[in-house]
Amino acid sequence: MPKQVDHRERRETIARALWRVVERRGVTQLTMRVVAREAGISLGQLQHYFASRAAMLSFAMDFASEQTSHRVERGLRELGDRPHPRDVLRLTLAEMLPLHADARATSRMSAAYVLEALHDEVVHEQARRGLVEGRGHVERLVRQAIADGHIDSGRDPATETDLLLALTGFTSLIELGVVRPRDALTAIDVHLDRLFSGNDRSR
Amino acid sequence: MPKQVDHRERRETIARALWRVVERRGVTQLTMRVVAREAGISLGQLQHYFASRAAMLSFAMDFASEQTSHRVERGLRELGDRPHPRDVLRLTLAEMLPLHADARATSRMSAAYVLEALHDEVVHEQARRGLVEGRGHVERLVRQAIADGHIDSGRDPATETDLLLALTGFTSLIELGVVRPRDALTAIDVHLDRLFSGNDRSR
Numbered sequence: 001m002p003k004q005v006d007h008r009e010r011r012e013t014i015a016r017a018l019w020r021v022v023e024r025r026g027v028t029q030l031t032m033r034v035v036a037r038e039a040g041i042s043l044g045q046l047q048h049y050f051a052s053r054a055a056m057l058s059f060a061m062d063f064a065s066e067q068t069s070h071r072v073e074r075g076l077r078e079l080g081d082r083p084h085p086r087d088v089l090r091l092t093l094a095e096m097l098p099l100h101a102d103a104r105a106t107s108r109m110s111a112a113y114v115l116e117a118l119h120d121e122v123v124h125e126q127a128r129r130g131l132v133e134g135r136g137h138v139e140r141l142v143r144q145a146i147a148d149g150h151i152d153s154g155r156d157p158a159t160e161t162d163l164l165l166a167l168t169g170f171t172s173l174i175e176l177g178v179v180r181p182r183d184a185l186t187a188i189d190v191h192l193d194r195l196f197s198g199n200d201r202s203r
Numbered sequence: 204m205p206k207q208v209d210h211r212e213r214r215e216t217i218a219r220a221l222w223r224v225v226e227r228r229g230v231t232q233l234t235m236r237v238v239a240r241e242a243g244i245s246l247g248q249l250q251h252y253f254a255s256r257a258a259m260l261s262f263a264m265d266f267a268s269e270q271t272s273h274r275v276e277r278g279l280r281e282l283g284d285r286p287h288p289r290d291v292l293r294l295t296l297a298e299m300l301p302l303h304a305d306a307r308a309t310s311r312m313s314a315a316y317v318l319e320a321l322h323d324e325v326v327h328e329q330a331r332r333g334l335v336e337g338r339g340h341v342e343r344l345v346r347q348a349i350a351d352g353h354i355d356s357g358r359d360p361a362t363e364t365d366l367l368l369a370l371t372g373f374t375s376l377i378e379l380g381v382v383r384p385r386d387a388l389t390a391i392d393v394h395l396d397r398l399f400s401g402n403d404r405s406r
Contacts, residue, residue: 023321024322025322026318026319026321026322027230027231027318028230028231028233028319029322030231108318108321111314111317111318111375112318114314114375114378114379115229115230115311115314115315115318116229116231117378117379118226118229118311118378119227119228119229119232124379127379128379128380128381131375131376131379131381132381135376135381135382156393158386159386159389159390159393162373162376162382162386162387162389162390163370163390163393163394165372165376165381165382166369166370166371166372166373166376166382166387166390167366167369167370167372168369168372168375169368169369169370169371169372169373169374170365170369170372171372172314172317172334172371173334173338173365173368173369175317175320175321176317176320176327176330176331176334177331178331178334178335178338178368179338179365179368179369183361183362183365184365184369186362186365187362187365187366187369190359190362190366191366194397
């Protein structure tokens with residue numbers, strides 16, 4: 001196996017160990033020593049792959065975002081050749097919520113990361129960049145849906161994008177059992193129905 | 204000063220010190236020793252008021268929720284005798300977002316608390332109960348607004364409540380500088396306008 005690939009694989013194995021620690025024990029327990037133990041390697045080996053806790057956390061967050069994107073892409077392929085923008089947005093939003101084990105792991109990773117970002121400038125900048133990119137992706141979908149007549153042209157794309165992203169607020173409501181997953185999905189459907197039916201409604 | 208009051212005041216002083224630690228240094232730095240130092244007392248004195256880190260955290264969270272309620276009540280008094288339910292909901296949602304220093308402190312406290320709840324059953328139950336209560340309060344406002352004809356009777360109160368609470372998802376978007384506070388407020392206004400104008404719209 002080429003060395004580069006092996007290096008990447010090992011970093012991904014460590015990132016998954018880090019997710020497990022965050023998911024089961026919480027970010028307060030997240031030290032390089034604990035992650036090394038969870039990954040079944042020595043602290044020295046871990047330090048060979050990541051120079052610092054922040055570097056390890058950054059890679060694990062990027063990897064979590066990648067995994068979320070892959071899940072969305074797989075879902076999109078199932079929607080066929082020309083998916084309706086409403087379905088694309090629904091899939092994108094749903095995969096950001098802790099509705100199944102994989103999404104829960106990346107969602108908890110992401111929550112821990114945001115908290116960490118508040119006290120670490122480098123993490124803050126990386127987290128901000130990732131979210132700005134994700135926001136840009138959603139806004140392009142919204143603008144295209146307006147251009148294609150699926151969403152009323154009177155809607156402000158920036159505001160609609162912000163409202164869609166804000167729905168990730170369901171995360172803690174689901175995690176704490178305040179809102180059931182199916183009720184969160186119902187609410188998201190109601191929101192999307194209103195967004196997409198605006199142009200069909202007589203006023 | 205009566206002993207009971209003094210005890211309560213000292214616990215509030217400690218809770219505020221805990222908030223400052225969470226806000227400035229993050230939940231990963233949150234130990235009883237660090238909070239004692241921030242509060243300017245000894246670890247032994249702190250332990251006199253709180254038997255454990257979890258007990259201290261629980262009190263600080265309850266106190267944060269109380270402070271948020273007080274801010275909302277103060278805002279409501281400014282709205283006059285019979286405030287419009289739209290204004291009440293806007294005020295309630297806005298005070299849950301990190302839009303000013305006090306709200307930021309309680310919002311960060313709350314985020315840290317949710318993460319802690321994922322790995323501590325007692326904290327989980329307390330956090331869940333607090334959120335269920337807050338959700339019930341918002342749902343009563345929505346139901347009353349439907350009963351009074353401010354919101355279309357075709358709207359499902361439970362789903363509308365869930366959508367309103369999910370808008371607290373603006374928290375991390377604001378904290379990371381992805382959405383500006385004023386854009387979040389614009390989006391909330393657009394959402395509330397749609398919720399309250401549904402009954403006036405011809406269909």
